[in-house]
Amino acid sequence: MKLDSKVPTGPIEKSWDKHRFEMKLVNPANKRKFKVLVVGTGLAGSSAAATLAELGYQVEAFCVQDSPRRAHSIAAQGGVNAAKNYPNDGDSIWRLFYDTVKGGDFRAREQNVYRLAQVSNNIIDQCVAQGVPFAREYGGTLSNRSFGGAQVSRTFYARGQTGQQLLLGAYSALMRQVGAGAVKMFPRREMLDLVVVDGQARGIVVRNLVTGALETYWGDAVALCTGGYGNVFYLSTNANGCNVTAAWRAHKRGAAFANPCYTQIHPTCIPVSGDYQSKLTLMSESLRNDGRVWAPKKKGDARRPQDIPEDERDYYLERKYPAFGNLVPRDIASRAAKQVYDDGRGVLGGQAVCLDFADAIKRIGEDKVREKYGNLFDMYHHITDENPYKVPMRIYPAVHYTMGGLWVDYNLMTTIPGLFCLGEANFSDHGANRLGASALMQGLADGYFVLPYTIGGYFAGTKLGKVTTGHDAFKEAVAATQARTDKLLKNKTGASPAVLHRRLGRVVWDKVGMARNEKGLKEALTQIPALREEFWKTVSVTGSGEEFNQTLERAGRVADFMEFAELLAKDALTREESCGGHFREEHQTPDGEAKRNDDKFCHVAAWEHKGEGKDPVRHEEPLTFENVHIAQRNYA
Amino acid sequence: MEKKNMNLTLKIWRQKDAASKGELREYPVKDVSPDMSFLEMLDVLNEQLVAKGEDAVAFDHDCREGICGMCSLMIDGQAHGPDKAATTCQLHMRRYKDGDTIVVEPFRAMAFPVVRDLCVDRSAFDRIQAAGGFVSVNTGNACDANAILVGHDTAEKAMDAAACIGCGACVAACPNASAMLFVAAKVSQYALLPQGQPERAKRALAMREAMDAEGFGHCTNEYECEAACPKEIKVSNIARFNREFLKAAITAD
Numbered sequence: 001m002k003l004d005s006k007v008p009t010g011p012i013e014k015s016w017d018k019h020r021f022e023m024k025l026v027n028p029a030n031k032r033k034f035k036v037l038v039v040g041t042g043l044a045g046s047s048a049a050a051t052l053a054e055l056g057y058q059v060e061a062f063c064v065q066d067s068p069r070r071a072h073s074i075a076a077q078g079g080v081n082a083a084k085n086y087p088n089d090g091d092s093i094w095r096l097f098y099d100t101v102k103g104g105d106f107r108a109r110e111q112n113v114y115r116l117a118q119v120s121n122n123i124i125d126q127c128v129a130q131g132v133p134f135a136r137e138y139g140g141t142l143s144n145r146s147f148g149g150a151q152v153s154r155t156f157y158a159r160g161q162t163g164q165q166l167l168l169g170a171y172s173a174l175m176r177q178v179g180a181g182a183v184k185m186f187p188r189r190e191m192l193d194l195v196v197v198d199g200q201a202r203g204i205v206v207r208n209l210v211t212g213a214l215e216t217y218w219g220d221a222v223a224l225c226t227g228g229y230g231n232v233f234y235l236s237t238n239a240n241g242c243n244v245t246a247a248w249r250a251h252k253r254g255a256a257f258a259n260p261c262y263t264q265i266h267p268t269c270i271p272v273s274g275d276y277q278s279k280l281t282l283m284s285e286s287l288r289n290d291g292r293v294w295a296p297k298k299k300g301d302a303r304r305p306q307d308i309p310e311d312e313r314d315y316y317l318e319r320k321y322p323a324f325g326n327l328v329p330r331d332i333a334s335r336a337a338k339q340v341y342d343d344g345r346g347v348l349g350g351q352a353v354c355l356d357f358a359d360a361i362k363r364i365g366e367d368k369v370r371e372k373y374g375n376l377f378d379m380y381h382h383i384t385d386e387n388p389y390k391v392p393m394r395i396y397p398a399v400h401y402t403m404g405g406l407w408v409d410y411n412l413m414t415t416i417p418g419l420f421c422l423g424e425a426n427f428s429d430h431g432a433n434r435l436g437a438s439a440l441m442q443g444l445a446d447g448y449f450v451l452p453y454t455i456g457g458y459f460a461g462t463k464l465g466k467v468t469t470g471h472d473a474f475k476e477a478v479a480a481t482q483a484r485t486d487k488l489l490k491n492k493t494g495a496s497p498a499v500l501h502r503r504l505g506r507v508v509w510d511k512v513g514m515a516r517n518e519k520g521l522k523e524a525l526t527q528i529p530a531l532r533e534e535f536w537k538t539v540s541v542t543g544s545g546e547e548f549n550q551t552l553e554r555a556g557r558v559a560d561f562m563e564f565a566e567l568l569a570k571d572a573l574t575r576e577e578s579c580g581g582h583f584r585e586e587h588q589t590p591d592g593e594a595k596r597n598d599d600k601f602c603h604v605a606a607w608e609h610k611g612e613g614k615d616p617v618r619h620e621e622p623l624t625f626e627n628v629h630i631a632q633r634n635y636a
Numbered sequence: 637m638e639k640k641n642m643n644l645t646l647k648i649w650r651q652k653d654a655a656s657k658g659e660l661r662e663y664p665v666k667d668v669s670p671d672m673s674f675l676e677m678l679d680v681l682n683e684q685l686v687a688k689g690e691d692a693v694a695f696d697h698d699c700r701e702g703i704c705g706m707c708s709l710m711i712d713g714q715a716h717g718p719d720k721a722a723t724t725c726q727l728h729m730r731r732y733k734d735g736d737t738i739v740v741e742p743f744r745a746m747a748f749p750v751v752r753d754l755c756v757d758r759s760a761f762d763r764i765q766a767a768g769g770f771v772s773v774n775t776g777n778a779c780d781a782n783a784i785l786v787g788h789d790t791a792e793k794a795m796d797a798a799a800c801i802g803c804g805a806c807v808a809a810c811p812n813a814s815a816m817l818f819v820a821a822k823v824s825q826y827a828l829l830p831q832g833q834p835e836r837a838k839r840a841l842a843m844r845e846a847m848d849a850e851g852f853g854h855c856t857n858e859y860e861c862e863a864a865c866p867k868e869i870k871v872s873n874i875a876r877f878n879r880e881f882l883k884a885a886i887t888a889d
Binding site for chain 1: 673675688690691696697699701705761767770779782791794
């Protein structure tokens with residue numbers, strides 16, 4: 001396997017322009033001859049499907065939910081970054097590029113990040129034109145707020161529902177094309193295999209989740225926009241349905257998986273309250289604009305936070321990082337919270353610290369706080385039964401986003417020709433840590449402004465034979481999928497898939513979570529395969545494959561997590577350094593910050609599947625930093 | 637105050653598929669923590685059912701934080717249950733007491749056929765959206781974002797309408813199974829914003845027509861939709877939609 005990133009050479013400011021010019025074009029009349037299958041309808045998938053259809057391509061789009069509008073992008077709260085510099089505070093494309101490369105701890109491709117910063121401005125324009133109701137000033141111009149890892153206000157938002165509003169914008173564009181007959185939409189379908197013909201991605205096998213039937217679809221290219229793998233930890237801020245299945249099955253068909261160990265633990269989530277818990281809820285990073293993070297100074301302080309006097313509180317982020325204060329990047333804020341807890345200073349002795357709005361309410365008033373964050377406060381109140389306008393929120397880090405994903409080149413194409421990967425599902429733009437409000441930016445950049453160009457370059461430069469779903473490769477993929485389903489349905493007594501998922505999550509969180517070390521990772525690498533074996537022996541899946549069967553859906557996803565978790569641990573063990581969200585306890589500075597090893601690990605690790613039971617092979621794509629000076633991150 | 641776990645009785649609608657006849661079946665659930673969400677309580681029940689070799693109860697859910705609009709239960713006859721301004725996934729068991737019996741059904745409407753157990757088909761909403769719930773602007777056509785000025789209060793009003801999560805509680809709560817609140821929210825968002833003006837009349841007519849074609853009932857001002865809406869969308873949007881529709885119908889060619 002050869003990793004050719006295809007990044008353009010020459011000055012970075014010109015690289016995307018140059019690349020777009022050098023790519024061959026498909027003329028407007030020929031576009032209708034090509035069919036693209038888009039899997040997933042979050043920000044990346046909806047925006048890609050709509051835009052490709054506008055250009056004239058035939059598009060078929062698939063999602064697991066009952067409607068494309070429900071993809072998990074909808075839950076993104078805080079905002080979307082762009083280098084508009086509307087607040088006149090010194091922002092620029094270069095600064096957004098710089099902050100993102102630095103925020104990612106120098107483990108992302110410079111050219112990709114630069115392109116992301118460039119198109120960020122087009123995204124805001126496009127979304128506004130669609131009628132996305134962003135927050136506005138009284139004069140009618142757009143409002144901005146700040147997010148972690150930046151000293152400028154470049155985040156656009158729609159209350160605490162920015163993801164929802166951006167997704168509904170992309171969904172409206174998608175439904176417009178569905179209404180026009182340019183996109184065929186297939187909801188309640190789950191992709192279970194990729195079909196490769198003559199080395200090119202030419203189709204997919206999906207399960208119709210209502211009837212249980214395995215269906216096949218052919219295309220000239222396939223775009224996976226299927227999100228991240230955070231649910232490998234069982235508890236995360238992801239929706240329950242989020243999974244690695246589509247990406248993992250593509251990986252097993254030849255797509256390299258890059259940097260699986262780069263997982264983001266978000267610092268501000270509602271703490272775990274019991275064993276039955278099915279998910280963790282995020283409290284948006286935007287809250288750190290006005291909320292102050294603190295923990296008791298005294299170890300084992302059993303008082304309720306509201307009873308702890310001001311001089312006995314440690315505003316540890318403001319103390320340790322005066323320049324960025326509460327707005328340090330996520331990985332740093334999360335580790336700081338863990339250090340406080342490890343030090344015995346968790347609130348009420350538990351895994352929690354405070355996020356306090358008392359000062360903000362005093363400064364700008366409760367009404368203004370409600371206007372900015374009302375829905376987040378309500379959400380907190382619903383879950384905890386505590387009123388955050390009156391008492392400090394209790395928060396703790398939780399798994400939130402995954403920077404790793406399928407390896408893609410500058411064109412967003414995986415190592416399988418014709419298989420593209422967009423949004424959180426790919427590995428490309430965030431390096432080892434994603435800055436807040438950059439996920440929405442990347443998903444929409446990929447879908448609206450990158451794939452629509454690069455897919456034309458692929459079609460114009462590639463010979464594609466005629467393929468239909470009658471091809472043997474489709475029959476083979478369906479037979480393999482059917483065999484797997486039958487195997488899952490064998491047992492009718494034993495543990496439910498959810499129970500085994502919870503056990504897997506505990507191993508991954510304990511040993512491959514916020515802090516990792518060689519001993520723990522090696523233990524995980526014995527425990528995960530053992531648990532996987534137990535899964536296949538004991539998992540109980542009731543019902544049949546020929547009906548609506550959520551237990552079977554869950555079992556298939558957990559089975560893939562059982563395989564994927566091993567690769568995640570292996571990648572974490574091999575990367576003998578700390579960077580961004582990947583923290584190896586053996587590699588830290590005297591202050592407990594992540595210590596990179598640029599001599600040995602300034603590269604992307606991309607894993608190649610070599611067959612069942614065989615060890616995957618690790619490939620390296622070297623990273624060079626010609627525009628942003630590589631250095632130890634400093635937010636103090 | 638010590639919070640005590642509860643024992644409850646659930647009466648749950650079971651239906652194999654759209655063609656089969658359904659019925660309410662009784663299930664005891666023991667040791668329910670008041671801090672559980674309603675859906676987590678159903679998870680516990682399902683784990684028990686699967687362990688016994690029985691089919692789990694099918695119910696739609698995804699984000700479990702009140703934004704995806706996937707969850708959709710009638711709980712004791714109320715869409716999303718007894719809490720105001722909350723989805724089913726935001727309902728917590730602290731609302732109930734030991735010994736309670738809870739009746740759980742799918743959202744009921746002719747335009748939302750049952751798929752299985754508690755899951756319904758809400759694709760009618762997607763078809764209404766496809767008929768006109770958009771601004772026709774291809775990618776790349778946009779002008780600079782600040783070239784379109786929208787006053788603060790107008791933007792807030794548009795956002796109030798745009799907050800709809802498309803769950804269908806308004807339809808389930810309405811004695812006529814009318815989709816007016818859902819459609820009105822979308823029409824209002826665009827009618828309020830400058831971006832929506834060129835297609836304003838066409839949109840109101842097209843979405844109205846698509847809504848009627850799906851078999852939703854008419855609005856008779858019951859206000860049940862507003863009471864059930866987890867995002868507190870106001871019926872004043874329906875008044876605006878009626879004005880939009882009338883104006884468009886009168887001035888249409």
